[in-house]
Amino acid sequence: MPIPPNDPGVGRTLLRDDVHRRLRDAIVDGTFAPGEQLRDLELATWLGVSRTPVREALLRLAHSGLVLAQPGRSTIVSPLDVREIRDARDVVAAMHEVAVREAVPALTEADLTAMRDANRRFAAAVDRGDVEAALQADDELHGVPVTVGGNRALATVLEQFTPTIRRAERLQFGSAQGHASVARHEEFIRLCAAGDVAGAAGVAYDTWHSLPTGDLPAADRTG
Template identity: 35%
Template sequence: MTAIHQRVADVVFDKLHERIVGGQLAPGDRIDPTEVAASLGVSRTPVREALLQLEAQGLVERLPYRGVVVTAVDAADVEDIAALRIHLETMAVRAALPHLTEDDTRHMESIHRELLAAVASPDAQRSFSELNRDFHLTLYRAAGSPTLLRLISDLSARAERLRLHFDVRHGRAMDDHARILAACQTGDVDEAVAATRDHILGATLMMLPEDFRVTPGSVLDTALLQSGHDRQNNPSTTADLRR
């Protein structure tokens, strides 16, 4: 593919991604390459390339007799990934905070400023993932466990692929990052753990139905309790953390 076709394919990708994230294309909706090409005034070649990119990111899939359709988000998978992330990432925070340096917190603060600018830009979806990953891994690296870091990175990559279905400009990520950063700067381990837990849960709830509730005794419930969540005093966890 020529450089010009690649640029056109990127534009088509952005348009289709925006429609998926914005809900104009819902899970199960069929995407007709010919219709897309006609609506955007381009040839089918960049549309096919854009669909391959979307397929690689798990946003669309090819089904027999239907063609390309928007992939549905598996709620059970979302919940399981969240439970494992809460367990591992809060563990990493507890281990990391006593070893976090001023250089580390300054780097996190710099990334946070970049994230604030990124989410206000037209390229928010692309910029957010890399900066968000750098912000959290700067903290987790201080735990000094390459194995833990690798497990967290693998799960975070899966969560990022799911999050591509949703608009990062909505939700509470920036407020959560500010809370995590403040706890790291003051060395408040319990607050950093709570902020990390709430951050992961809040991001997860964006991907689940409005009426979702954490089932008592589930893997997610167990991870929340182990991370210090008080079920008795926080019965409406989902209502608070969706905002």
């Protein structure tokens, strides 16, 4: 079929979202360190795109608190700020509690199997000290109720604030914390399988709200 000549919107949207995702992930995984200056031309060259989607992505990242962007001045990766991490943690915990309340009555055996499989991969990653694989498996496990619940507004909020928490987790990840999470996941899945909405929602909230932030230095704010 002929390609409509005046409708580039889908491609542009996909490009913009992909650039945003790659920059966000590079900040979360530490490729770009806190305080590092981000130059749109260098980023565009690295990603093989024009400067426009890079600038759009940096604006979105600024709204998420991952970068500090000031018109006419440099854009830098946001320092890790304990207050902002705690605020994000509180929001994310509340959103997962709501997601689980909405999802538990609709979870299928296939959903529960996917959660159990994710926890097995999480446990294996913890044992070998693979932070990246552990966090990915953790996201997959908790992503099942979010997907089943189908609350798009809730998913949007999680997409905005979860990366802030993940930055802190990468710096504090340890085997003791990870092994405790494996047991907590098992209890969470058991409650979901039993249809215990209140119990599962409570564990989901506690899982996210108990993430440690005390070892992180508060960033200096100069107004």
